[in-house]
Amino acid sequence: MILINGQTESRIEVLDRGLQYGDGLFETLAYRNNKIEFLEQHLQRLQTDSQRLNISLSESGLTKIHQELDFVCQNLQDEAVIKLIVTRGVGGRGYFAGQDLSPTRIISSHTLPSYPQHFPQSGITVRFCQHRLSESAILAGIKHLNRLDQVLGRNEWTDKTIAEGLMFDQHDNLIEGTMSNIFLVNSGNLLTPKLNLSGVAGVIRATIIRLASENGLTVIEQTLSKTDLIEANEVFVCNSVNGIWPVNNIIDTQQSYSVGSITQQCQSWLSQAIK
Amino acid sequence: MILINGQTESRIEVLDRGLQYGDGLFETLAYRNNKIEFLEQHLQRLQTDSQRLNISLSESGLTKIHQELDFVCQNLQDEAVIKLIVTRGVGGRGYFAGQDLSPTRIISSHTLPSYPQHFPQSGITVRFCQHRLSESAILAGIKHLNRLDQVLGRNEWTDKTIAEGLMFDQHDNLIEGTMSNIFLVNSGNLLTPKLNLSGVAGVIRATIIRLASENGLTVIEQTLSKTDLIEANEVFVCNSVNGIWPVNNIIDTQQSYSVGSITQQCQSWLSQAIK
Numbered sequence: 001m002i003l004i005n006g007q008t009e010s011r012i013e014v015l016d017r018g019l020q021y022g023d024g025l026f027e028t029l030a031y032r033n034n035k036i037e038f039l040e041q042h043l044q045r046l047q048t049d050s051q052r053l054n055i056s057l058s059e060s061g062l063t064k065i066h067q068e069l070d071f072v073c074q075n076l077q078d079e080a081v082i083k084l085i086v087t088r089g090v091g092g093r094g095y096f097a098g099q100d101l102s103p104t105r106i107i108s109s110h111t112l113p114s115y116p117q118h119f120p121q122s123g124i125t126v127r128f129c130q131h132r133l134s135e136s137a138i139l140a141g142i143k144h145l146n147r148l149d150q151v152l153g154r155n156e157w158t159d160k161t162i163a164e165g166l167m168f169d170q171h172d173n174l175i176e177g178t179m180s181n182i183f184l185v186n187s188g189n190l191l192t193p194k195l196n197l198s199g200v201a202g203v204i205r206a207t208i209i210r211l212a213s214e215n216g217l218t219v220i221e222q223t224l225s226k227t228d229l230i231e232a233n234e235v236f237v238c239n240s241v242n243g244i245w246p247v248n249n250i251i252d253t254q255q256s257y258s259v260g261s262i263t264q265q266c267q268s269w270l271s272q273a274i275k
Numbered sequence: 276m277i278l279i280n281g282q283t284e285s286r287i288e289v290l291d292r293g294l295q296y297g298d299g300l301f302e303t304l305a306y307r308n309n310k311i312e313f314l315e316q317h318l319q320r321l322q323t324d325s326q327r328l329n330i331s332l333s334e335s336g337l338t339k340i341h342q343e344l345d346f347v348c349q350n351l352q353d354e355a356v357i358k359l360i361v362t363r364g365v366g367g368r369g370y371f372a373g374q375d376l377s378p379t380r381i382i383s384s385h386t387l388p389s390y391p392q393h394f395p396q397s398g399i400t401v402r403f404c405q406h407r408l409s410e411s412a413i414l415a416g417i418k419h420l421n422r423l424d425q426v427l428g429r430n431e432w433t434d435k436t437i438a439e440g441l442m443f444d445q446h447d448n449l450i451e452g453t454m455s456n457i458f459l460v461n462s463g464n465l466l467t468p469k470l471n472l473s474g475v476a477g478v479i480r481a482t483i484i485r486l487a488s489e490n491g492l493t494v495i496e497q498t499l500s501k502t503d504l505i506e507a508n509e510v511f512v513c514n515s516v517n518g519i520w521p522v523n524n525i526i527d528t529q530q531s532y533s534v535g536s537i538t539q540q541c542q543s544w545l546s547q548a549i550k
Contacts, residue, residue, distance in 0.1 A: 011289060021425070021426050022420055096430060137445065148420075
């Protein structure tokens with residue numbers, strides 16, 4: 001099912017700025033056990049990001065998003081991924097948008113991706129992407145629609161035994177996976193890349209940082225390199241659909257990690273937070 | 276008029292990757308005196324860029340684009356801007372596209388923007404954009420649909436007496452205007468920013484470089500700064516719709532330039548190349 005501004009519809013205006021310029025934002029939501037997981041956190045992030053891009057998402061717009069998500073969920077038979085896109089709207093002249101545009105709301109539901117069910121327990125194999133993430137202090141962290149970096153990174157491999165590709169920035173700093181954020185464990189501390197120049201500041205990343213800190217773990221956001229990966233005791237990636245996947249193997253360095261206790265602890269905290 | 280894959284249509288599939296990820300390219304074409312200016316150069320750039328993004332634009336796809344552009348032009352009563360978008364197509368699972376997608380062709384015609392007719396002769400006033408362009412060695416130069424940088428730059432001002440905003444990269448290097456490329460004249464040489472980390476390598480930019488070189492001018496692509504702007508004798512911006520606009524005034528530095536002889540010479544070469 002696809003809703004555009006509340007109407008069942010599968011197509012949008014060509015002149016929508018989401019298509020013309022990638023001028024918009026999105027959220028990827030997991031619908032399981034009859035609810036959207038971390039909905040308020042996703043909508044809070046959407047609001048923050050829309051302010052950063054000067055997209056005028058109003059209170060009434062947010063209310064409509066709530067109603068439309070409810071409607072989509074009522075029509076779901078099963079677990080699903082729900083993608084919410086908000087664009088700056090239709091029109092404007094060239095890059096200039098003006099203040100009068102009304103944001104477009106696009107909500108679509110999709111079947112959950114069919115990854116092996118054992119990934120969260122037994123872990124995954126990852127590779128390094130050759131494609132390097134763009135660097136921009138202003139756009140870093142925002143879940144915007146300019147996602148060519150992720151497209152090019154993800155399309156480097158077809159081997160289904162590789163579950164994720166790790167991405168680096170223009171200066172070879174480790175940033176994230178193509179569809180996930182990344183954490184390392186070293187000396188009992190949780191490390192995750194600073195996202196001040198690249199990357200998407202994911203809702204699950206923020207949740208893990210919060211839960212780990214509340215539970216007394218030291219969490220450090222810092223610049224991380226391949227060396228930090230090599231020296232790590234545990235590595236895991238996370239996103240809203242898949243939760244936490246431990247990393248077992250990195251193809252490029254032939255390095256192996258076991259599924260460690262801190263990774264399992266984070267999985268447990270995350271599960272409890274969803275309930 | 277809008278044609279999507281040859282059909283008159285104003286809407287595209289929500290699941291088109293152009294909307295979902297900005298996963299595509301575009302060309303902005305000027306239709307004047309019953310022809311599209313520099314059409315072959317635009318289509319050559321489209322082919323080059325599609326190869327860089329691994330978008331499988333085939334020979335038959337290009338033939339269809341020619342035919343569809345002809346059809347749109349036959350229906351034009353007047354001069355126009357024609358925008359050609361090519362996306363990677365509809366579908367794929369998440370960022371992964373696979374090899375089977377068929378690119379989407381979107382051709383739309385628009386009235387020419389109503390800039391004052393004296394701009395090419397008397398020049399324009401510009402400002403500096405605060406927003407800094409993203410840096411990516413792989414994406415630099417490509418006219419792709421990830422254009423949030425230009426949107427944010429262009430939406431910094433509403434004053435219609437300011438015709439263009441100059442954009443700098445993350446390291447304060449001068450790169451381009453929001454909708455144009457830029458050239459400086461210093462000691463009789465033509466200087467233009469290297470586009471190895473940011474910027475769009477415009478068709479008119481390439482044409483000016485070629486024409487100036489053929490006519491014995493020294494053209495240097497190099498890293499340029501605000502200091503180079505201050506030291507320049509002449510400055511001009513260019514794009515496919517507006518041709519060459521001399522820069523008269525920079526608001527931020529309160530600097531003025533007269534319309535110089537090399538700028539006028541480039542305008543003359545460009546006019547002759549269009550005929």
